[in-house]
Amino acid sequence: MTGVEVKVEGLSKSFGRANIWSDVTLTLPPGEVSVLLGPSGTGKSVFLKSLIGLLKPEKGSIVIHDTDLVRCSESKLYELRKLFGVLFQDGALFGSMNLFDNIAFPLREHTKRSEAQVRDVVMEKMDLVGLKGDENKLPGEISGGMRKRAGLARALVLDPEIILFDEPDSGLDPVRTAYLNQLIIDLNAQTDSTFLIVTHDINTAQTVPDNIGMLYRKQLAMFGPREVLLTSDDPVVAQFLNGRRQGPIGMSEEKDTAQAAREMAEVTELDGLPPLKPQLEAAAGLPDRKAVHRRRERVMRMLPTLPPAAQAAIRQSYTDRRGAASQHGSSEPSWPLSSYELSETALRGRHGHTTAAPPGTRLR
Template identity: 75%
Template sequence: MGVEICVEGLSKSFGHQVIWQDVSLTLPAGEISVMLGPSGTGKSVFLKTLVGLLKPDRGSVLIAGRDITRLREHDLYEVRKLFGVLFQDGALFGSMSLYDNIAFPLREHTRKPESEIKRIVLEKMEMVGLLGAEEKLPGEISGGMRKRAGLARALVLDPEIILFDEPDSGLDPVRVAYLNQLIVDLNAQIDATFLIVTHDIASARQVPDNIGLLFRRELVMFGPREQLLASDEPVVRQFLNGRMQGPIGMAEEKDAAQIEQELAELDAGNHRGPMGGEGASDAGVTPRLLPSDGVARPPRWQAIAQRETRSHPHQVADA
């Protein structure tokens, strides 16, 4: 079962450069949350702060009732055992087979016999669809397979929290779709708390329970997926609809009058959004991605499927 992460008043700077300030949110236990934001807004820094690799200037991160910003190294090491992390490139050792890469955390952090390690590694490889590729080297497989191997390695210690740092980077749209389905299936199977940092708008619309958006050194919004997808907040609408009109510019700063003019022109050309209300998010609320056929659906996922069926009776994503 996943654990809740409660972030209060978190701020981080490097020298005089403020990355973000006064970030507060709660990642619900067992749910999938996504953190969005333009490049350079500190999304990866946020992940590293959650796992204790970076220390914030102010604020707290409560995990299982313990504030990791105030823990000594030994106690922090214990809390980190709750985490699994999938890095952008999979972070695999190039000279090791996939089997040995995935077995590495078990050999490094446990005293399990090799027979038990083999059982766990093959179980996780099966979960991510890599059985039969045990002896392959990372350089011999596709980017999508490397991501799945990295995910299998993140799973071997049975973490209660899994952090995904841009899992879709470097993948084509088809592989991203497969990876998204895998993430949803895994969440239904292991019930851990997932946090995904991504730029992929389609993933953000389909995969999570909750969405957050970092912009201009602050957390603009964080809340249930449906709330963000139907939001009137200009920067949220702009980012989730991938358009130029709005507060986000190439250099991330636009003149206030320019923003106001762009948004007025946009609203004039699109008076009523597909949600039925003026200014509603342009693309509406996308159907939720559900676990694959054959994947058991715990009560939480059964409730999501029922809600999606009522909201989108003819267009629920393939279960």
């Protein structure tokens, strides 16, 4: 499996007179893990359903392999859907089927493989998600976390290029959520598929993805590399990603402007910019995630355009990561990455002054 780019341009969706979101534009980079956040009711699950053609947007395009899913024929859409694997909130398992038959269902429905071949694939995916030996159990006989993993195994059996996760951590305790997050990272390391996760879990958003997007007030507030959003001074993004009460978001979507301004002044005085949480790494013995290398190259090109505090926080996080990797004997690449060396021009800020180069930077 290799991930594919998903390019969304000017997407708008309504139900009758109720507009869900408008003019959503983003690109899911191939092979990277992206997270979509937003307050409840902002249409995150609607966005996932639009991506796979279950809902038809009124405007815009969703381009995969040079084909627009919004305007293509039904037969073409049917074929493109085979590129997707979907993990639904509750696993969406058939209650009358055991786990083996649930996971085998897409193979029997969409392929002509023999039962021996089906068994090989199903057992491989069950082993991958830690369910080997549980194939004869019914969904009602297992825990919520196991149902999530069974749903994930089913999403993987057709070797999809794009995997969508609709609130995979809903209903799970923090320990099971941590295990699931690690599983997502490990799967990405092994498959290099494109992942999109809808979640409300702040720890997941801070530690799992390569990219973060946020829906707010019927718009896409921001989308980009994790380092950029985690150091953003945008009031909405900063409030949500830090789980603060203070900010523009209120219990009923939006606060009074004057109240939000008072609260933001209070946050600025007391808190400042929090340090970046380290991103989860693939388990020992698995290949390095290619997505990390691609994302960091992109961040380095963007760095001079970011506010000074964000630049400093990003440099510090990379320096800390490299130091931790050296201490543990990891193969973590030097910073910046060998495939992208910062030139003296790239280190210049918007006002023409040269910022301090991070340790190990080679100037050309």
